[in-house]
Amino acid sequence: MAHESDDAASQTRSRGRPVGGGSTAQEAQAKLLDAAERLFVERGYAASTMEAIAREAGYSRAVMYRHFRNRDHLMDALVVRTTMSEISKMAGRLIVLNDLGEIITESMVAVSVEVGANPLLRVLADRDGRGTVASLIVNAPSLADLLTSMYAGVFSGQVANIRDGVRPADAARYVLSVALGLLLELVPGVSDPDQVRRYVRVFVLPALMAHPPDPEPVFT
Template sequence: MRKPPDAASAAPPRRARGRPVGGGNSADQARTVLMDAAERSILARGFQASTMELIAREAGYSRAAMYRHFPNRQRLLEELVARKTRGHQQEIGARLPEGAGLADMLVESLVIVAAELVEDPLLQTLSEHTEDGTIAQLIANDRSLTELISAFVSSLDVDRDGLRDGLRPDDLAQFLVTTAITLLMGVVPNSTDPQTTRRYLRTFVLPALLSDPPAPVRVFTTSRRASR
């Protein structure tokens, strides 16, 4: 009588289930996948309901892997804001007219910030968790914006680009950041209207930066009813 095979030899080899840890992605790819999943979840559920575990599961990663890349929810929020800000900056650069001078570059970049960045759905959702509930505070706390503007300023040449003599690059960068935040806060009346913002920037901002600024124009149009 033939002996039955023992259990070890009879059982078929167990096949590894699922994909390898990390999905075979590099660290940078993993961060991108996790942040993409976080953005989708936040837009669908809101920031509070989008737990780290839920985001990790939807991205196909473990909770531990999520925390390796983002130690806490605040870091995740900061990284999402930085990525969104960089994305808008790249879009701005791509949309500027070819061969645009410094004045047009500054004006059109800030117009896009005032009219479009404030309408970004992800930034609107995340801004609900700032102290004052504004996108301006999100951007003000985002170091990447300052870094991007500082890099832009460092590439400028005073003689070539017509900047005022004596302007320090770090002062100029901070001024541009402050101007962008002021527009996002809605301090400038009707700043979501591109034409109003263009007039405001050409009349009040460019004279602070350029040695030969454009002539001032009427910035704010008001309609008055005659009182009888």
């Protein structure tokens, strides 16, 4: 009887994951973040507890807390991963552009229309009825600095096209502030890509470029 009981226990364990999930730390974190993203989008923030997320990923509650101290820590990791994924997709389109004005303009369109509409970021931003996608990005550890560095790299490679006296680091911070303003919907019509393009060409590029485009009507 004891032998049969041991066999049954072994079979029960085989249906789950071994201690630690049988994965590397990076694999476990990725699976937990994948599960969190699914639950947050499908069920909302309030219903997606740490225990529910761990169960969805096939891990124990203890494994979950080994990787993420609490739900805020988990949320920060999701915001960074999701934002950088959106930025990576944007970079793939921008890399073929040679004109600095087009790079800035199209990156602003991607931020306001695509990042702002990301379903996971919107769920996380709306979790208490007061947050915004912009506040998620600002409050996520090091994310704003990472985005600023990315833009600074772009401007450093296009120094000849920048207004005299404008430093790449300052230009990067200015562009990020504009992007956050678009995410806050402080500019009318941010869901319209063409209107965002007109806004950037008329009001943003003249502050940065040695030879900005001519003015045009912006708001329709």
